[in-house]
Amino acid sequence: MASPAMLSTGFNSPSAFTANPKVWxxxxxxxxxxxxxxxxxxxxxxxxxxxxxxxxWTETWPRSWKERRRSSSQGKVLDSGSDIIFGTVVSTVPIxxxxxxxxxxxxxxxxxxxxxMSVAVKVSRFEDVVMAPPDPILGVSEAFRxxxxxxxxxxxxxxxxxxxxxxxxxNVVKKAxxxxxxxxxxxxxxxxxxxxxxxKATAELLFGADNPAIQQGRVAxxxxxxxxxxxxLAAAFIQRYFPDAKVxxxxxxxxxxxxxFNDARVPWSEYRYYDxxxxxxxxxxxxxxxxxxxxxxxxxxxxxxxxxxxxxxxPEQWSKIAxxxxxxxxxxxxxxxxxxxxxxxxxxxxxxxxxFVDRGLELFVAQSYSKxxxxxxxxxxxxxxxCSSPDAATRVKSQLKRIARPMYxxxxxxxxxxxxxxVGDPSLFDEWKQEMELMAGRIKNxxxxxxxxxxxxxxxxxxxxxxxxxxxxxxxxxxxxxxSNNMTNKWHVYMTKDGRISLAGLxxxxxxxxxxxxxxxxxxxx
Numbered sequence: 001m002a003s004p005a006m007l008s009t010g011f012n013s014p015s016a017f018t019a020n021p022k023v024w025x026x027x028x029x030x031x032x033x034x035x036x037x038x039x040x041x042x043x044x045x046x047x048x049x050x051x052x053x054x055x056x057w058t059e060t061w062p063r064s065w066k067e068r069r070r071s072s073s074q075g076k077v078l079d080s081g082s083d084i085i086f087g088t089v090v091s092t093v094p095i096x097x098x099x100x101x102x103x104x105x106x107x108x109x110x111x112x113x114x115x116x117m118s119v120a121v122k123v124s125r126f127e128d129v130v131m132a133p134p135d136p137i138l139g140v141s142e143a144f145r146x147x148x149x150x151x152x153x154x155x156x157x158x159x160x161x162x163x164x165x166x167x168x169x170x171n172v173v174k175k176a177x178x179x180x181x182x183x184x185x186x187x188x189x190x191x192x193x194x195x196x197x198x199x200k201a202t203a204e205l206l207f208g209a210d211n212p213a214i215q216q217g218r219v220a221x222x223x224x225x226x227x228x229x230x231x232x233l234a235a236a237f238i239q240r241y242f243p244d245a246k247v248x249x250x251x252x253x254x255x256x257x258x259x260x261f262n263d264a265r266v267p268w269s270e271y272r273y274y275d276x277x278x279x280x281x282x283x284x285x286x287x288x289x290x291x292x293x294x295x296x297x298x299x300x301x302x303x304x305x306x307x308x309x310x311x312x313x314x315p316e317q318w319s320k321i322a323x324x325x326x327x328x329x330x331x332x333x334x335x336x337x338x339x340x341x342x343x344x345x346x347x348x349x350x351x352x353x354x355x356f357v358d359r360g361l362e363l364f365v366a367q368s369y370s371k372x373x374x375x376x377x378x379x380x381x382x383x384x385x386x387c388s389s390p391d392a393a394t395r396v397k398s399q400l401k402r403i404a405r406p407m408y409x410x411x412x413x414x415x416x417x418x419x420x421x422x423v424g425d426p427s428l429f430d431e432w433k434q435e436m437e438l439m440a441g442r443i444k445n446x447x448x449x450x451x452x453x454x455x456x457x458x459x460x461x462x463x464x465x466x467x468x469x470x471x472x473x474x475x476x477x478x479x480x481x482x483x484s485n486n487m488t489n490k491w492h493v494y495m496t497k498d499g500r501i502s503l504a505g506l507x508x509x510x511x512x513x514x515x516x517x518x519x520x521x522x523x524x525x526x
Contacts, residue, residue, distance in 0.1 A: 136255055136496060144494040152492040153510060155501040158307070158473050159376060160439055163507050168439075170374050172432045176421035185417065190410045192401040194223020194382070198416035201423035202367055202382045206336065206350055213357055217390040220397035222404065223411045226381040227337045227368030228256060234333065234364050234383050235264035236403045237396075238298060247298040247333070248290065250274075252498060254307045254335070257300065269293070274309050279466040279478045281311045287324055295329050303334045303365070304349040305342035305472025308500035312342075312471055318352050322359055332356050332363040341372040342472040344440035346433065362387055369419055371473070372436055378415030439504075443473055446503045446511060450475070453515035460523075473504035483521040491517035 134142070140156030162168050193199065199221040203214060213219050224230040238245060247261055250273035261268045271293070272285030290299060301321075306312055313321060325332055334353050340346040356363055368381040383400065387393040404410075422428045447467060454464040467475055479487065479499035487493040493514065495501045506514060 140494045140496060143488070147492055147494070149492040151513065153494065153506065153514065155493060155495045155503075155505050155514075158371070158502050158504065160371065160374060160443075160473065160504045161507075163442065163509075165505065165507055165510075168374060170432070170435050172422055172428050172435055173373060173375070173418055175428060175431075176418045176425075179421050179425075180414075180417055187413065190223070190413050190416070192404050192410050193221075193397065194411045195413060195416040195420060197420035197424060198223055198380075199382065201420050203384055205346060205423055206339065206365060206367060206384060207354060207357060207386075208347075208350075211354070211357065213386050218387050218393050220385040220387065220393040220400065221382055222397060222400045223380075223382050223416055224366075224404070225408060225411060226370055226379040227335065227366050228260065228381075229379065229408070229411075230366035230368070230381045230383040231257070231260050231335065232264065233400060233404055233407070234366060234385075235261050235266050236407070237400060239264050239266050240403070241399070242296075242298070245296060245298055245331075246294060247300055248293055248330075249300050250286075250302070250306070252308055253300070253302075255496075257335075271299075273306075274311065274476070276478065279476065280469070281313060281317075283313065283317055287320065290321070290324050290330070291328060293328065293330070296331070297328070298331045298333045298364075299325055300333045300335060301352070303336035303339070303352050305338040305474070307337070307472070308474050308496070308498060309476040310470030310472050310474045311476070313352070315351065315355075318355050322356050322361070325356075326359060326361060332361060334363065334365040336365055337368040338371050338472055339367070340433070340436045341440060344437040346436075357386055360388070369415065373419065373422065373432070375415045375418060378418070379412060380415030380419060443503050446506050446508060447475065449508050449511040450503070450506070450515060453512045454518065457515055458519055473502055475501050475503055477501055477518060479518070479521055483525045486521040486525045487517050491520070493517050 137156060141154060144152060144154040144156070160168055202223075203219050203221045207214055207219065222233065224233050235247075238247070245266075247266055247268040248271045249257055249261075249268050251270035252274055253270075258268065271289035272282045274280075275282035275285070293299075302312075304312060322332075324330075334356075336350070336353065339349045342349045353363075353365055363386050365384040365386070366381065367384065369378070370376045370381075385393065385396045385400070387396055422432050447470070451464055451467045454467070458464065466478075470476065477499045481497045484495055484497045484499055487495060491513075493501075501514075
């Protein structure tokens with residue numbers, strides 16, 4: 001039986017020390033007497049010497065140092081335990097060490113041995129947590145930043161850019177923040193429902209200050225975390241008080257809509273919206289699907305500037321949609337993320353919502369100020385519920401607050417004060433409307449330029465006029481997944497894989513380049 005001293009060095013014969021004295025200072029020797037004990041300490045192995053030095057020892061002896069290194073790099077497991085091969089942990093089971101007396105006598109060119117040990121390594125409790133896939137929209141920006149091409153364009157994320165493709169902070173926002181500094185306003189917690197001045201301003205902006213629903217107190221408004229947070233709060237309300245209801249979502253829709261309702265455990269299905277043959281609205285298909293849905297379903301509608309298509313119903317079509325929803329006793333649920341930013345007019349962009357309110361329908365409306373005031377990082381928005389009576393509105397609001405309390409407790413104040421200051425001050429309000437017109441106008445000019453460039457360069461006679469009939473910051477190009485990949489891989493144009501591009505991230509100077517990329521991808525990639 002080999003002694004513990006011999007085992008610790010990996011030798012089974014005293015002659016190994018006398019036959020080759022250089023072994024005392026060799027790297028493999030130091031690895032055995034220094035690294036292995038250090039690793040044992042590192043893994044905090046709690047065992048006694050008797051547990052380690054069992055009576056059943058086996059050892060495999062490579063014929064050369066090169067062979068030993070090769071075996072180590074391959075991480076070869078020869079038994080059911082774990083291997084530490086010069087500090088490499090292969091798997092994790094309780095520690096055992098096995099070594100067998102070698103019968104071949106040692107010579108002057110004796111090979112170094114290898115001790116097999118199984119080390120108990122603490123396994124994470126999160127081993128079953130899988131890596132989440134990258135976000136289909138935010139992941140576009142990450143890929144864009146990694147691209148070193150001078151021609152690259154980021155048309156994925158819906159954020160407004162100047163003609164120089166720089167982020168834009170509205171002048172009216174700067175003035176509103178200056179007012180906050182002048183007043184020395186504090187940073188105390190807001191109530192669960194948010195800032196009263198903001199809630200009043202946002203409801204009046206959406207429905208109109210003279211709307212009967214506002215005047216009669218039939219609107220429950222709760223400040224929330226921009227559009228996403230408002231949708232999520234309403235989804236939790238639906239799950240709690242309408243457990244058998246389903247939400248109808250347009251096909252296609254904003255990428256986060258389905259995530260929100262999935263997370264709230266609210267079932268959903270799709271209704272037809274986009275017609276790829278015309279690159280327009282499939283109005284008849286939409287009405288058929290809404291009619292076929294179970295009575296009392298929630299119908300998610302984009303109030304203006306449909307995302308991702310940029311295709312909106314006409315006022316006459318909105319009236320017909322309202323007819324079907326009223327007939328089926330459905331509950332309209334509007335997502336209004338671009339009021340004033342789509343057409344440049346706050347009232348025009350809210351007309352679809354007001355059409356339904358004027359009919360006396362109860363409905364939900366989620367609002368966001370990320371786009372129209374450029375408050376992307378402030379996460380400021382609201383959920384509004386129009387009810388049939390003031391009493392119902394009071395009860396609905398109380399339950400929205402009850403849901404919000406354990407979800408995020410109360411909303412942030414900074415963005416709410418900006419909105420309240422801008423909407424509440426006549427001079428700032430007028431200036432804001434002018435800035436919105438400028439932003440919407442720049443996007444319209446870009447849209448026109450893209451159409452002109454496409455029409456000039458495409459000699460096939462294809463009709464690209466759908467680009468002009470779409471509205472808002474997005475254009476649905478009609479490009480498929482493979483064609484969208486070509487836009488990115490060949491032309492360095494970053495966009496979502498459904499063919500959506502953000503015209504708000506495009507300059508007039510880059511429109512011709514984009515048109516060339518679209519034509520190449522459309523005709524040369526299947």
